[in-house]
Amino acid sequence: MPAMPEASVKSAPQKAMEKLGLVRDIDLALHLPLRYEDETRITPIAALRENEPAQVEGVVVDCQIEMRGRRQLLVRLKDESGSLLLRFLHFYPSQQKQMAAGGRLRVRGEARIGFFGREMVHPVVKVVDEDTPLAQSLTPVYPASAQLPQAYLRKAVASGLARADLREILPVGVVQSVGMGGLPSLKDALNYLHHPPPSASQEALHEHHHPAWHRLKFEELLAQQLSQLQAQRERALLVAPALRARPGGLHEKLLAALPFQLTGAQQRVAEEIAQDLARPQPMHRLLQGDVGSGKTIVAALAAAVAIDAGWQCALMAPTEILAEQHFRKLVGWLEPLGLKVAWITGSVKGKARQKMLDAAASGEAQLVIGTHAVIEDKVRFAKLGLAIIDEQHRFGVAQRLALRNKLKAMDLEPHLLMMSATPIPRTLAMTYFADLDVSTIDELPPGRSPIVTKVFTESKRHDVVDKIRGAVADGAQVYWVCPLVEESEVVDLRNATETHAELSAALPGASVGLLHGRMSSTDKAAVMAQFSGGQMSVLVATTVIEVGVDVPNASLMVIEHAERFGLAQLHQLRGRVGRGAKASACVLIYSPPLSDTGKARLKAMAETTDGFEIARRDLDIRGPGEFMGSRQSGAELLRFADLQEDAPLLVAARALAPRLLDEHPEAARRQVARWLGTKAEYLKA
Numbered sequence: 001m002p003a004m005p006e007a008s009v010k011s012a013p014q015k016a017m018e019k020l021g022l023v024r025d026i027d028l029a030l031h032l033p034l035r036y037e038d039e040t041r042i043t044p045i046a047a048l049r050e051n052e053p054a055q056v057e058g059v060v061v062d063c064q065i066e067m068r069g070r071r072q073l074l075v076r077l078k079d080e081s082g083s084l085l086l087r088f089l090h091f092y093p094s095q096q097k098q099m100a101a102g103g104r105l106r107v108r109g110e111a112r113i114g115f116f117g118r119e120m121v122h123p124v125v126k127v128v129d130e131d132t133p134l135a136q137s138l139t140p141v142y143p144a145s146a147q148l149p150q151a152y153l154r155k156a157v158a159s160g161l162a163r164a165d166l167r168e169i170l171p172v173g174v175v176q177s178v179g180m181g182g183l184p185s186l187k188d189a190l191n192y193l194h195h196p197p198p199s200a201s202q203e204a205l206h207e208h209h210h211p212a213w214h215r216l217k218f219e220e221l222l223a224q225q226l227s228q229l230q231a232q233r234e235r236a237l238l239v240a241p242a243l244r245a246r247p248g249g250l251h252e253k254l255l256a257a258l259p260f261q262l263t264g265a266q267q268r269v270a271e272e273i274a275q276d277l278a279r280p281q282p283m284h285r286l287l288q289g290d291v292g293s294g295k296t297i298v299a300a301l302a303a304a305v306a307i308d309a310g311w312q313c314a315l316m317a318p319t320e321i322l323a324e325q326h327f328r329k330l331v332g333w334l335e336p337l338g339l340k341v342a343w344i345t346g347s348v349k350g351k352a353r354q355k356m357l358d359a360a361a362s363g364e365a366q367l368v369i370g371t372h373a374v375i376e377d378k379v380r381f382a383k384l385g386l387a388i389i390d391e392q393h394r395f396g397v398a399q400r401l402a403l404r405n406k407l408k409a410m411d412l413e414p415h416l417l418m419m420s421a422t423p424i425p426r427t428l429a430m431t432y433f434a435d436l437d438v439s440t441i442d443e444l445p446p447g448r449s450p451i452v453t454k455v456f457t458e459s460k461r462h463d464v465v466d467k468i469r470g471a472v473a474d475g476a477q478v479y480w481v482c483p484l485v486e487e488s489e490v491v492d493l494r495n496a497t498e499t500h501a502e503l504s505a506a507l508p509g510a511s512v513g514l515l516h517g518r519m520s521s522t523d524k525a526a527v528m529a530q531f532s533g534g535q536m537s538v539l540v541a542t543t544v545i546e547v548g549v550d551v552p553n554a555s556l557m558v559i560e561h562a563e564r565f566g567l568a569q570l571h572q573l574r575g576r577v578g579r580g581a582k583a584s585a586c587v588l589i590y591s592p593p594l595s596d597t598g599k600a601r602l603k604a605m606a607e608t609t610d611g612f613e614i615a616r617r618d619l620d621i622r623g624p625g626e627f628m629g630s631r632q633s634g635a636e637l638l639r640f641a642d643l644q645e646d647a648p649l650l651v652a653a654r655a656l657a658p659r660l661l662d663e664h665p666e667a668a669r670r671q672v673a674r675w676l677g678t679k680a681e682y683l684k685a
């Protein structure tokens with residue numbers, strides 16, 4: 001019988017460590033303490049202060065089990081300054097023996113000073129003798145888990161730290177050259193952070209302000225910048241079809257047929273995109289513009305250029321409703337010019353689906369529009385020249401990687417255009433999106449009236465309904481957004497179905513429709529068609545309408561339980577109105593009490609309609625981690641650096657990265673490997 005390979009027999013703590021990503025020595029070395037316990041000094045009992053952690057040492061004068069309401073073990077400890085009661089509500093007989101009278105104990109805990117004097121409940125106890133040495137450094141407390149005892153983890157980290165190769169990777173002088181010369185080496189920094197000397201400021205450690213922390217964050221940011229730069233350079237080596245716009249070509253015909261003129265901003269970004277397309281390297285560009293700024297026509301123009309040059313274009317949107325709306329709009333624009341547009345989503349099935357797949361594979365369809373179904377394995381393109389992703393932040397990391405891998409399989413790499421209404425704050429643009437070119441539409445089409453936003457509590461709901469009655473009588477179209485589809489465990493949440501019934505009753509004679517995520521796509525499309533055609537006055541909907549829906553005549557947006565939505569989401573929803581010349585309003589209804597962040601969000605909504613300002617505040621309220629949303633799922637990409645606080649470190653790392661890559665490529669490679677290991681792939685998504 002073959003011997004069992006030893007590596008396959010893993011203990012529970014080993015498995016728990018793997019789960020935390022603690023595999024290599026360097027992973028252990030980079031697993032930093034959450035906080036520290038101070039076992040380096042002894043506090044005299046008389047000097048103990050209420051609720052402050054401390055360590056004392058003394059001799060047991062009494063150890064008894066008593067019934068004081070419940071059974072408990074009471075131990076009286078004495079030193080030269082005074083006496084302390086140790087109280088154990090849960091204990092083993094062995095503990096009673098361990099703490100027998102006459103023994104010397106070192107105990108650590110938080111003191112309470114009560115009627116019967118000083119006491120500690122469930123302190124950590126160690127039996128010592130008179131010359132047991134004190135700890136030489138603060139004791140680290142690591143992020144652990146139920147299966148991973150702190151003591152086990154401490155040992156594992158200490159030996160990982162000792163074994164890890166922490167030799168200096170960065171050539172002498174480069175750290176100084178970007179003004180970071182005062183920082184300790186990585187090795188010193190890690191030794192310090194795992195085992196700080198007794199004199200260390202716990203505050204600087206905790207707040208991550210210590211130079212050792214700065215070194216760590218700088219190294220991490222540098223690795224991240226390097227990996228982005230590498231991705232960018234790799235991309236520059238790829239070959240894409242050069243798609244040149246012909247004078248008198250499709251895009252000019254499309255422009256001529258439009259009922260409006262492009263804004264200056266639209267012209268500018270369309271030109272930036274056209275220049276990218278004309279180059280034989282794949283474009284990697286983000287088109288950002290506030291909701292309603294007119295990104296779709298810019299995308300259509302790019303598609304026209306690609307198609308005119310003899311290539312196919314794919315357009316992906318995160319939801320069926322949005323994909324369908326793009327489909328209608330682009331068919332309206334492009335089919336009169338003789339183009340064929342295919343439509344692929346999860347709900348297109350059977351023969352119809354096969355027909356679409358064939359049209360994409362043969363090249364008969366010059367434009368393919370759909371949801372993420374477009375990146376499924378079965379979809380093939382004859383000659384894909386341009387891929388456009390709308391609302392790119394709504395796609396997860398896995399989907400973006402799938403798209404990238406699919407595109408990689410082609411002879412020539414297609415150009416990639418991503419669109420988003422959520423502007424990327426500066427520090428994020430310098431990190432996660434560093435290898436992305438950005439075009440910004442910073443102007444709204446003319447004739448838009450500003451949206452007035454009002455915030456009401458739930459108790460004013462009736463007044464809101466009265467207002468709607470008046471508005472509808474004047475021919476207005478209204479969105480009413482509810483957060484949940486069905487009554488769930490959250491009983492107090494008004495659901496869309498109920499609201500629909502209620503509004504139907506409250507607005508006799510008005511057509512009130514209902515749209516939610518559980519409806520079939522045919523039903524959804526039918527409802528949307530009625531609303532956008534103007535036959536329906538009020539559309540009660542869940543957040544299925546969140547992104548991109550475009551019905552210019554709609555002028556009133558009511559959002560119920562607004563406190564449950566994120567700021568970006570609220571802004572997106574509000575952006576569904578104010579798209580025509582009609583004065584528009586947004587009403588946010590909330591149920592008190594509001595949390596602090598809930599308050600901050602509603603306040604931001606009431607104070608500004610500027611998407612960039614909203615994004616900035618959103619980042620303030622949530623911090624970068626959450627702001628990134630699904631992009632980060634599966635991997636916490638920056639563990640140590642805080643993009644807001646550490647902007648100066650980021651600037652330095654950014655300055656250093658290209659020099660390191662050019663002048664010390666081997667050091668650059670090792671830096672990325674040390675820090676990112678397998679995560680580098682994610683950073684490229």
Ligand code: ADP
Pocket residue numbers: 260261262263266289290291292293294295296297421445446548550552579
């Ligand atoms: P978003 O940037 O949010 O995707 P859309 O592309 O949906 O915005 O455009 C919003 C609305 O503005 C659409 O009805 C679109 O046809 C219209 N639009 C776009 N550009 C202009 C323009 N230059 N002048 C007038 N209307 C425009």
Ligand code: MG
Pocket residue numbers: 295296390548
């Ligand atoms: Mg859009």
